[in-house]
Amino acid sequence: MERFDLIIIGGGIVGLWSAYFAAKRGLKTVLVEEHGIAAGASGGLLGALMPHTPDRWNAKKQFQFEALTQLPSLVEELESRTGQQVGYRRVGRIAPLLKEHHIKDVTERTAGAQEFWQSATGNFAMKHMEAGLAENWPAAAAMPFGVAVDNLSARLAPRKLIMALAGALHGSIDMRFGTRAAFLGEQQVTLGDGSVLHGDKILVSAGLASFDMLRPYAPTIAGRGVKGQAAVLGTNLDPNLxxxxxxxxxxxxxxxxxxxxGSTSEKEFSAGRETDHLLDEVIEKARALSPLIKDAPVIERWAGVRPQAQGRDPLVGALPEKEWLYVATGGFKISFGIAHLMAQSVLGCICADATAPEIPEPFQPIHRLSA
Incomplete structure (x- = not known):
């Protein structure tokens, strides 16, 4: 039986960041992945890093804000370490206003940003404008009441980030691909080939599959998959847009x-990895937003299933009365923007590190048992 300080199940964005921080802590770590790196929802195309609106502030929004403001320094560290660029750029966001009363909403959110979007790394804002900053981005007809603009939103290339993390982990941890975690036992994981790994701690970060894995230990903790479809158009636009x-x-x-x-958000579906007419509809809606992409060819289509924990908040922390079993999943649409902070938080819990980022109470499994 092989022995490790930490066994991580799942090679998506949360599992990889968890392995990254585990290696930095010096933990003897093995990552188990049934398929390949980012074989599930983490292999997508968008890479949007957009904050929730700065009104009705709550623990989830604060956690996301802290993650988004921390990410640039981690990207710089990762790129320096690996020599690989991950396509990060804080370009901001434009949201066309489709109804007149949306102007009032933006005014309220402008005040919220002044209160909640302030940090040691930058002071960020949202405001109403009559039009976008670049011609036809978006088209005038698409913004009848102007736009809401923020300077906090950013983007990255998801697959480049995945590969950079994998490169950083090379030689630092044990990585097992093409084998599934068939059974979780007390500080043990039995793999599909019958071999057994012993781990002082086990972290389940296997996306949608996490909920089934945890069911024997926490039957009332649940989640579901929501299908998303996206595409890439062959354009040659300014990357600062x-x-x-x-x-x-x-x-x-x-x-x-x-x-x-992108993207669709399908709660009912039959083929989670296949694209269909719903993506065609999204592409047509996107073309209507800007003439700059009206005739651009589609060069890739993608579909995947994102994990959504019941209650919509991420699921992060220790399983009650199971001091060896932890979970980090359910980031849903914002996973790429918060995965690194989810990882740091759960590693802090695993290592009993009081200086690590605190896991918000609504995220913790103990508070989801009766959900």
Missing amino acids: PIIYSDGVYLIVHDDGTTAI
Whole structure:
């Protein structure tokens, strides 16, 4: 039986960040992944790092804000360590206002940003403008009452970040791919080939599969998958253009000038990895937002299933009365923006480090048992 300080199940964005911080702490760590790196929802295309609106402030919004303001320094550290660029850029966001009463909403959120979007690394703002900063981004017809603009939103290239994390982990931890965690026992994981790993601590960060793995130990903790579809258009646009977000549709220009388009949010679906007419509808809506992409060819289509914990908040922390078992999953649409802070928080819990970021109470499994 092989022995480790920490066994991490899941090679998506949360599992990789968890392994990264575990290695920095000097823990003897093994990462177990049934398929390959980011084989699930973490292998997507968008890379939007957008904050929740700065009104009706709560623990989840504060956690996300802290994560978004911390991320640039971690990206710099990761890129310096690996020599790989992850396509991070704080480009801001433009949200077209479709109804007149939305102007009042933005006014309230402007005040909220002045109160809640302030940190040691920067003071961020939201404001109402009559039009975007660049011509046809978005089209005039798409913003009948102007736009809400913020300078906190950013984007990165999801697959580049995944590969940089994998590169940073090379030689630092044990990585087992193509084998599943068939059974969780008391400080043990039995793999699909029958071999057994012993771990002082076990962290489940396997996306949607996490909920089934945890069911024997916490039957009332639940979650579901929500399918998302996205595409990449072959454009040659300025990578400094802000994210456009309108009525659930994203337009995100990446460093190579291509434009990522998304996304659907499907609670009912039959084929989680297949694209269909719903993506076609999103692409058409996106084309209507800006003539700059009207005739751009589609060069990639993607679909995946994102994990959503019951109650919508991420699920992070120790399982009650199971001092060896931990979870970090359920980031849903904001996973790439908060995964690193989820990882730091749960590692702090695992290592009993009082200086680590605190896990918000609503995220903790003990507060979800009766949900």
